[in-house]
Amino acid sequence: MTERNEGMPGLTERSEGMPGAATLPAVIARRRLSPALVLVHGITWGRRGGLPAFVLLLGRPLPFVVTVLAVALVVGVPALVLTWQRWTYAVGDDRLEVRRGILNRSVRVVRLDRVRGVEVNAPLVPRLLGLVEVQIEVAAGGPGVAEVRLPAVRRDEGDRLRAVLLDRAPVGAIGDGPAPPEANAPVLGAGDRVLHRSRTGLLLAGGATSLRYVAAPLALGVALLETVDDLGAVDPRDAVGALDGVTPNAVGVAVVVVLAIGALVGLGALGQLVTDHGFTLTDRPDEGRLVSERGLLTRRVVGLDRARIRGVDVSEGLLRRPFGLVHVEAVVGGATGGEPGRTALVPVARAAESWTVAEAVLGPLPPVEAVRRHPTAALSRRLVRAVVAPAVVAAAAALLGFPVLAVGAAVVAVAGIPLGYDRWRHLGHATDGSWLVVHEGTIVHRRTVVAADAIVALRIVSSPTQRRAGLCTLHADLGAGAGTRRALDLSEDDADALARALLPTLAAAL
């Protein structure tokens, strides 16, 4: 039996009474978080409990309300103080130890060589108090287990923790030296290199074209109608009926539409600026990692082990295409802060510049010209997929006498023709033996590059209709949370060629 399971390595958690823990050799001696934790946590609790409490207490007699609030204070404040008092951490030569808990006490011990990443974030409340939140990612299975959180430490202490936890080797060098003068910006060490720095203009342009808020007005409208409905004050049908008397004014409607579109575009631009303002991607060869920093209100610092990077996704949205703007995410194995398996390398930039960044991270990649398009048999499949289903709905609706539905479905079916064509046109793949490149997508065109040696397993899958057309789909499983990437509807010969190129020694026997 090959028991090579990597779950839970180097991380033990036990309840109270751990012998010998006090003798942890101190690189950072046992200490508490900042006392302001009480305030940070108090605000969090208030935010979480505030609304339910408000609903619960609304319309109750005043003495009852006062009693409940008093009990909440009498229990809550000591609980907060105790939480702070009991929450301590210490770093030894080889491990981090975090103890916490009032009733359920826990001691978490993390071997430093199992620390996969340290994020230093500054959410709004801690930031106003000059504090940061430190999140330590651990190579362990299961959500929640994989992360150790220290929600309120001083900014310089956060940076020191990051340095100590990540920079295992020269521990002696990180003593009680003075904190970096400009603690807000990561200090560039010798050999460090900035790979990408975002420009505000491009961020605004990218945000405006991000398509992120296209669904927002719909959602808002539905939510409004539901609210109105829930309140029982107005029947939405009456509201619509009330509009009957209003003469439609073409100019007025146009103004409203233009304003709404403008608001959406502005919202998109603003949203992008808030998340990605001042984005900087730095290569730190000494630490073997990339560090990205971004954000207008909340500064997020994400450290990324180069060894965990399996490839990149380059995405080009519909509205960004005319401007040649793309965004780039790293395909990452192991838990990360953001979306599982991905983390941003370039928020928005021109395609050529982004490709340069991707090559700076990964090394030389197969050129775009090497990408092989997929056969025309795949085009018919895409068109059938995009057109037939809505066409059937349209026909059925027309026969059964639902003219509105029939017209709607017919419009979708007709729109399916260019969409299906675009989807086929963008399909493609390439490999040079070290990298697998696949293209897919219609609204968002995506180019994915993954390292051949990151592929845990290859699957070639063919449905009956694919076989009739001589097509199949090749899936490359990356494992460790990095997901799967696929080449859709390629010819069987191309799939075989890909398999032989990506797993040459294995496939040679076939």
Add this chain to the structure above:
Amino acid sequence: MALRDPTEHLDPKVRRLWAVQDVLGALGVGAAGAVLLVGADAAGADVGGAGVALVIVATVAALGRAAWAPGLRWRHHRFEVLDEGLYIASGWLVRRHHLVPHARVQTVDTRSDPLMRAFGLVEVQVRTASHQGSVTLPGLASDVADDLVAVLAARAGHDQAT
């Protein structure tokens, strides 16, 4: 140059195991349908002939599957241990070919339930760091499975598995 199919079949007895499982499944479908019909009837809904017919058709279809699907599944579910990895083909409708390098194998498990043991069969699960990249051999004689596990364990390299 097309990839050839793997050479080894599962144990032939697995066809009978699948047939029994499919029959049990069909009986389950029939029983669930009957319960639903009786329940609806008791609640005062008009079930009608269509409801009864639907349940009968679903049950017969499931029984039909038990008659011919196991043979097809068996024909297409194959495996082969190559020098560098494990090669598995499966599925008669949607066909899958898996290539798993030995170096990427994390664990090899065997499991069996009472029904499988009645046929003297076990299931071998080969797990990789990717859930989707993991493969199952659902019906091997236990001695064949033991040999396979031993071979895979020996071949699984000491390289990085993820």
